[in-house]
Amino acid sequence: MEIPVKPGVLDLDAMYTRLNLHCTYQKNMFPGLIYRPHASPVVLLCFYSGKVVITGGRTVRDVHEGWRRLWPTVKVFIKRDETAMPPPQDETAPPPAVVEWTPEPVKHAAFKPLQEHLERKRKQAEAEAEARQAKRAKRAVTEASSSTGPRPAA
16 A cells, blocks of 8 residues: 655654664665554555555554554654645545555566566477487487397307
């Protein structure tokens, strides 16, 4: 579930400074702050862009409950810029949650080299199997022709 909290951006440095007992934030390893509040059914991945990913809930109810409980904490760290729209009148209510999600089939350009590599490997394996089969057939013919005649005396 992805919920934008724009306008503005999240101040992840301030959030980490204030909530560091429940957060993991290493900018050089992962661009988001991982917020694991005590006794919460969910974990939040908070990004500078203002997006928050809610994960870890076993049910949709857990996700909604977790977001309802954690929204007041997250909204404190939203940096408003002057060009952004004014905040909504009722800031105590969390933004609406988007629950419906349909996965799209994976057809990404990044997978094309991998697919081509796997196809080359498959063709190479087939060619090697055909070569082994031809070699076995040739050996069988050679053995059959040599075993039909009398054996030389030693």
